[in-house]
Amino acid sequence: METKGDEKIKKYESIPSAKMLLASLRSVGYTDETAIADIIDNSIAANANKICIWFDWDRKQILIADDGDGMSSEELIKAMQIGSSDPNETRNINDLGRFGMGMKTASFSLGKRLLVISKNDGNYCNAVWDLNYIEHNDKWNILIKDETEIEEILNYKKEKIQFQSWDCGTIIIIRDLDRMIDFDNLEKSKGKFYQMISKVKKHISMIFHRFIEEDNLEIYVNGNLINAWNPFIIDNVATQELSMEIYEDEKNTVTIQPYVLPHKTKFEDENTFNRAGGIKGWLNHQGFYVYRNRRLLVYGTWFGKLKKEPAYNLARIKLDMLSESDFNWNIDIKKSKAVPPVVIEELVMQVALLTTQSSAKVYNSRGTYNKSANISNGNLKYIWEQRLNSLGQYMFYLNKKNPLLLNILQQLDDDKAQQLKTYLSLVENYSPAMMCGIVDMNNKSTQKIDDEIKYKDIIRIEEKIKILKKLSYEKEEIYDVINEMPEYSYLLSSDLKKIIDGGNRE
Template identity: 35%
Template sequence: MIESLRGVGYSVETAVADLVDNSIAASARTIRLDFHFDGPDSWMTLLDDGRGMGPEELRSAMTVGGRSPLETRSSGDLGRFGMGLKTASFSQCRCLTVATLPESGALSVRRWDLDYIARPDVNEWRLLTGPSAGSEARLAGLASSVSGTLVLWERLDRITAGLTHDRRSQDAFFAMVARVEQHLAMVFHRYLEGPGARLRIHVGGAARLRPWDPFLSAHPATEPTPVERIPAPGGAIQLQGFVLPHRDQLDDETWRRAAGRDGWVSQQGFYVYRNDRLLVAGGWLGLGEPRVWTREEPFKLARLAVSFSNSGDAAWEVDIRKSVARPPRAVRPRLTALADSVRTVARQVFAHRGAYGKRAPVSDLVPAWLSATGRRGVTYRVNRDHPVMSRVRENLGHHHESLEDLLRIVESTVPVQRIWLDAVEQGEVQSGAEPLDPDQIDAMERTAKALIDHLTSRVGLEPTLVRARLLATEPFQNHPEVIDRLLPPSTETP
């Protein structure tokens, strides 16, 4: 049976996160993870400063299924089935040792050794006492603690399979450690955030782990919706949507970091929290109307937070790995409605390039391109009512038919698939709001000057109205500095 528990489906990242859950449940404030590379003999420890356990509590914690999932848990308990410590550990190692020290108590050490249990002369599941021979020093981190627990993983067969002592193996091992760090920074970011953070995690003696906020909550260009509290089976949930800033409003490091572990497209959607611990990082939870939503490029700036307590476990169908949750039927309509609204705004921000500063409302924007949906799908055409287009057609007079011929060729050959592939493969294509080179500045200024002259002299608009119109017209809305030079806010003439 114990061998079968190894196939539950944990990754090393989710397995370590399960250990952190136990530390948080034990009121730990600091957790130290150490991964020691020694080829196939590599090992790992997790040390916390929680309240520790007495001998009987440790024995119960090491018993498979020691607590029922139906048992009422404290509000701060992140456990679920009473199996996390064992199944998470067995999924990665063949020897699990737990040493624990309660305040004003004695040190207790228990060990599961799967190789010992598998011996033909052993006919019982024996929970051993003390560390394996030669591993005593690996428990030394607990010696100077007032209280706490140390988890030791040895014989990491699922992690070290195929590893030797060479440089390539070492690089692969520490790449795995980096993935663990990234996962913990995401899953426990609500515990790690702020000057009064509830938790500190250190990996390999490094500085405290920096939390990964999927919503860029502190960025001024992030657009949050109000927090909603919704009655639901198993207890009320909290719901909030976020539209993240466009690429043009983020520096390179912030954009790269906000992309998360799997990239912008994969990280869109719902983030489901149980007691502030992240269970689901992205995806649309099978919601969507009229068809189920999938992760698509235009909606990559849309993210939503859903939070519930551990009393909602059954209603949300939380699995043993705490990596799957399904919304109860009663809350799906509201989740769908808010997500649809957030997706709509996110698509507008994505499509309209997130220009710096105050933008014209999307409904007032004069786009250079228009889209239409017909029987053959979406088609794109140049906006004939764009001010620049109107001026050119007027200047051409009866020769404007040649311009129409050219526009039809351009419209019939828009490389939609190529643009889409570039966006998916490169993460972003040039949006038109990037800094201009000198030649581009000259060309834009010439076009703007001609348009200003046309709108003031021939159309008869006041300069203030001309300025407002240009700042709501592509591509000038992305480069207000060009308009400022030609038509400053306080100037009556260009």
């Protein structure tokens, strides 16, 4: 019992049930190929030059071996703990993990037994998570196998994997593949098992293509070397590399490199064209490719901002971020989700719009285009667009992809560009259409606003406040200006004053 002031506080240690928690971790949402990729991350983080993966139908197991750094017994036990690293710690640029959960949750999503053998300085150690044991005993027990069993495992496929000849390294064996194999229908499961191997090979070739290309990383699946699949088709001379954009602040460093792929007529044959389309086809592979420490997280997405159109099939954009930005990008345990921070949304969409414009030109040109053409050519007359604001009311907004405006913004430094954007926001909110009552500017709506929408609006307001304060405007004038903007009319006056005063967001 502890005391705090005059209060007496009772504390009870609440240890979750091993059986129930580990059963829940099996349903995080991995696919077979994303689970394998998450395990490979650990091998790359351990400085592996060679990774050998073996899918063994006869033994109903998966084996992943690498020649990375290896671990001592103490290091292995720590690595096997659930949540073995602090997600708030600054990560090494080569570290592809974050939560200390990936190897375990990925393995559990495939099977019920995870055995890890590691070799360091010629010494072997091992550790096992056995979910059958845990279901029976409900204990947080990591098991250790005896040397006889380990020796038998090390001799398995040794002529193919050559683990014993490596100075150091780690083997992961996943058994009791109940999530992959229906043991009551083995014939049907066998076909699916081999189809899964094909999917994994294609997935690995894409997710880790930069490590294969840039670091000469060798990844083998059942003895076959995986070749990199580069989504930007850089070996084709007709691929256009557009202007790179870089965003940097105290929380984010993001590099955006857009590409426009060649027209179908610029590929040597139909097979080459189809392979360039990707494992899910041309339509599904257009969009952004988000890399974290060079590892591909998300691909073929417009972040819900653009509809996928055939004319955009040639637009692919490489977006590089570092692990220090994980929380700003809402990276999940599976490393299969990423959401751009609101501060770079506008830049991301500007690049997307320019790239899709250029894609449409090439797509519709049947390959007759000039690579040096100005990609920002567009419809100068398209000045205004009408769309819904946060309240679900229609407002008139300036067309931010107008080529003349884009050209001006590209010539300004960040501070001047932000001033111009703030002015344009005033133009939108105080346009004659708004002042004439098309939107009720005085209606402080009680409508429930989605928290994410409100958060993003507050970020935008803070940006405007920062600019206006820098230009020596007083708080009262800033409040009056923003308070009468139709776009933010749902915010209460008290909320707005807190934001202007630098108070906490709600």
